[in-house]
Amino acid sequence: LKINVTEIDIPLAFGPAFEGERVRGGDLFCQMGGGKTQCTELVKMADMKEIDDAKVQVVGPDIPDLKEGETLPLGIYVQIAGREFQEDFEPIMERQIHHLINYIQGIMHIGQRDISWIRVSKAAVEKGFSLKHLGVVLHAKFHQEFQKIVDKVQVTLYSNKEDVDKLTERARAEYKRRDERVDKMTDEDVDTFYSCTLCQSFAPSHVCTVSPERTGLCGAYNWMDCKASFEINPTGPNQPIKKGKVLDTKLGRFEGVDEFIRQASKGAIDTYNFYSMVHAPMTTCGCCECIAAMLPSCNGVMTVNRDYAGETPCGMKFTTLAGVMGGGQSSPGFVGHSKFNVTQKKFILGDGGLLRVVWMPKSLKDEIYDRLNARGKEMGVENLADKIADETVGITEDEILPFLQEKGHPALSMEPLIS
Template sequence: MERIYVIDVMLAKKNGNEQLKNKISSISREFVYEETAYHLPVSFALTGIAVHDQKSAADVFTRTDNNPLVAAECLLAAATAAEGKEPAPYTGFISDTVIRKLGYSLVDGSILGLALIVGTPKSAGTASAICRELQEKYMLTFLAGGVIPSLSSSGVKLGLDYRLIPLGSKPLHSVYFVDIIARVAMMFGGVSPGDTHRLLAYAAERAKAIVVVFPGLSDEDVAFIDGMRVLGFPILSLDDYEGGDWIPSTPDEIVRTGMDMKGIRVTVTAIPIPMGCSPAFEGKSIRKEEMQVEFGGGRSPAFELLRMRNPGEIEDGKVTVIGPEIGSMKEGAAYPLGILVEVAGKAMKKDYEPVLERRIHNFINYGEGSWHVAQRDLIWVRISKEAFAKGVKIEHLGKLLASKFRMDFPQLLDAVAVTLVTDEQKVLAGKTEAEKIYRERDARIKGMRDFEVDTYYSCTLCQTFAPNHVCIITPERPALCGAISWLDGKIAYEMSPSGANQPVEKGALINAQNGEFEGVNRFVKKASHGEIERCSLYSVMEFPMTCCGCFEAIALMLPEVNGIMIVNREYKGMTPSGMTFSTLAGTIGGGAQTPGFAGISKNYILSDRFLQGEGGIERLVWMPSQLKEELKPRLVALLAARGHPDLFDKIADENTAPTIEDLTAFLARVGHPALAMKPLM
C-alpha cells in the first residue's frame, strides 16, 4: 500500500509540473514585482534573466529544466499584474526593504531560522500549536493556503509583527518564501544572478529553512513544493503525505524534527507569567483601543534605569511593586511608571549599565501583551486588554525582566532584582535621580574620538549571510546597521571573547584623511578570508568598507555635481542617481567592496569622520526629506558648528531636485560648496 502511495505522489509531481508548464503559455501581459531590484527573484537568481513577459518566462522555464518554482513565480507575477494583490490579511510579495530590515534579526539570534507552513490543517488547534511552538523557538514563519483562514478563525494574530506572515490564499503563494531565500543569497551572500551552483549551495548551507505541509495539495502544489528540496529545505508532512522524499511526522514532533535537521538549536525556558514571551512578539503594536493601561509616552511621568550593585546587595529574582497595581487603574488611562533593574555579578562593570539598560526595551516587547517604546525618561509602555484579562500585572513585567536578564547574560550576572514604581511622587523623585545618572553617563562617553583609542572593534555577525563582510566600528563610526556602537562592541567582546565582536588594533597610520591603518587592513584581510586587502574607514572612493545588506542608508558619489548623495532604506522613490534604494542596495551588498558606494548608519552622517576622505559633510548634496527632517535638529547644530549655518537648506531632497538635472540647477542656484571643492574624479 505504501509503495502504491509513493507512486501516486510521484505521478502528482509529474502531472503537476506539466500543468504548470501549460499555464505559462497562457500568460498574456507583461508583469513585474514592485519594490525590488531583483525582478522575479527566483528566476533572476537561477539564470540572471529579468523575466517580465510570457516569452522570457518560457525561456527561463526551459533553461531551468521546467523548474516548478520558476513556473509558480511567473504565474503569480502575471496574475498579480492582471488582478492586483490579494486583500488583507495576505501580504503577497515581500519588498526588499522589509527583508533588509529583518537582516540584523537574522544574525543576532532573535530569529534562528525560517519556516513555511502550507496546506489546509484538519484541525485549527493543531496549526495554532505548531505556530506557537515556532514563535517560542525564535522562528520566522510564513504561511500559504488554507492554514491562514484556519488560524484566523481560531483567533491567532497574523502579520510580520507576530512573525507569522500570511503570504497568500493558495499554496503556490509559497513562492514568495522561496524568493526571499533567493534575495537573501544575492543581497547578503554575494551570490551573482545566474550562478545556480552557488545559489543552491548557499541555500542548503546557510538558509536555516524548513517546510511543514498540511493536507489538501493539488498535483500542481505537490510538484511545486517538491521543487524546494533542491534548495536543501527538509519537507515535513502531516497525514496525507507519508512516503516519497517527504518526511512524515506528527504535530508534536514536526517542529523539533525540522529544526534538528537544519541544525537549529534553541533552549526555551518558560517564564512563570500569564502571557507568552518570545522575540516573535517584539515587533507587535498595541493600539489605543486594545490597551488596558499605559505609562509615559508624554501623558504621564516614566523612566527606566539599570544600576550595578555589589554582590550580596540584592536578592536574585526579587520583584517589588511600589504603588497601585493594574487592577485598581482606570481602563484606558495613563499612569506613572518607574522601572529600576538592579544587577550584580563578579564580571559586571559600571560601563555595561547603559548597554544592558537598552535591553529593557527588547525584553518588555517580548511579552505577548506588553509594549515598550523609546528609552531612559522618554519610555512609553502599554498593557493590552487581552493580557489583563489573562491576569497580567505590573509585577509580571518585573518577573519577565528578571528572568530574561539572567537567561541572556548568565556569565555576566549572578543576581537581578526589579522594582516597579507606580506611585507618582516616588516616580518623580526617581526620575530626577535617573536623569542625573543619564547626564553622568553621557559625560563619560561624550566627545570620544577615533584618535584617542588604539583599538577599534569588528562585527562579523552578518557573516552568517555575507561570508566575507567585516564591519569595523570606531568611536566615531557606528556599525553600518546602526545597532552597534564602539562601546557596544567593546562590552560585547568583554562579555563574549570568542564572539562576533573582536578587538582590532589600529596599527601604523597609512592615510589619515581616508582613515587607513595597517592593523585594520591586516584584520580585515584575515576576517574576509583574504578577499579584502585594504579598508578605508572614512572614504567612499578608495577602498570603502564592505557592505552586508542591512545598512540603514547608502552614501554614493554623484560625479555630475561633485557631491555625495544619501538615501535611507525607508525611502521608496527614485533618486537623482536614476536608481531606487533597492536597486542601489542590490549593487553593493553581499560583502562587496564597491568604490563610490558605502553602506552607512544614520548616525554616521552626524560624525566628524563622515566621509572625511572626500571632504565630509560639505559634500552632502541630496537626501530624502524624511531623513532630512529626522536628523534636522542635530544636523543643523553640526553644520553651524562647522561654520556652515546655511548649508542645511542647500541640501536638496526629492521635492526640490528629483532628477540629476534638477539637482544640478538647484545646487548652482543656492551656491552649494560642493561645486567648488576638489573634483571627486
C-alpha cells in the same frame, strides 16, 4: 543563585539554522514595523526589586486577533536586573534582539532601534505563534548567553499605538544619549578600534570596524558599546584591533585593521578605508541605517535612510541599494553608515566630508537638522542643512542641480569627486 534556562518554551523550532530564512510575500501573515507601523526596541537596566524574572506581558492586541495581511505597531521593552549589570550593557543586549528573533522558525527580523521590522509567516501562526513568544525567547537566551551579568529579565510587548509611541519617544532619548557618549572622542585619541562580526551569519565577508568617529553602520553599536561587549565576552564578536601603522591618513587606512579584516573576512577582503566611499569603502551588510551613493553630475553624494521608501537621485530606492550591496562586499561608490555617522567628523572625510552631501530624504534631514548645521558650521558653511536638497526639490540629479546652484552648495566648488 543563578538561574539556568535551558528550555525555550515556544511552539516553533528555534536556532541559528533559521536565521537566514526569509518570510516572502506569499508566506506572510502579518507584520510589525518596516515603514507600515512603528516598531521599537528598548533594553533598560532595572532594579532587582522592580521586576520579576520571566514575566512576559502583552499589552494590546496579539497575533491571534489579527486577520491575514494586517499590521500591528510593536514596542519591545526589555528590563534587565543583575548584580553585575551596568547601563553600558543596554545597547549590547538590545542588539541581540535582531538575531534572537531571527532564530525563531517562520519569523523574520530586520533592523534595530526604532526602525525594526518583524514579518510573521502563515506557518508560524498556524503553530500558535503569539507576541508573548518573543519575550519567552529573549528571557531564555539572555539568561543563557549572558549568565555572568543577567539575573532577571522581564519583557513587555506593547501593541497599541499609544503605548508604542510613548516607548518610542523614550527610546529615542536613550539612543541619543548613547550616541553622544562618543561625541567628544576622536579616532586619533585611541590606539584600539573594535571589530563587529555579529552580522556574518547574513553577510559572511562583512566586518564592521568601529572607531570613536565611525559608529557601526546599523547605528546600534558605537566604540564604547563594542568595548563593553568585549569586556562581557572576550571571545565574542567584538574584538579589539590595534590600529597599527597609519597607511593613509586622508582615506583612513590602518595596517592593523587590514590585517584583522583579511583574517576575519576569511580572505575575502584585503583592505578598506574608514573615511571614503569612493575608494575601497568599508563593507556593508543589510542592517545599515543609511546608504550613501555618488551623484557625479552634482559633484557630490547622496544618502538615503531605511525609513524612506521613495525614489532617490542615484536611481535606486533604499531597498534596491541594500539588496545590491548589503551582502558584505566593499562596493566603491557606495557605503552603508549610521544616521549618527553623517555628522561625525570623519564621515567620508577622504572624499570631502559632510560638505559633499547634496541630497538626503527630508525625514532624515529633519531628524539630524541641528547637528547638520553645527557640523557644517565647523567646516565653514552656515545653514548647510538648507543647502542640501531633498525629495521635495527633486529625485533626479537634473532636478536638484539648479537648487544646489541657487543655494551655492559647497560641493559644486570642490575638487572633482572622481579624479
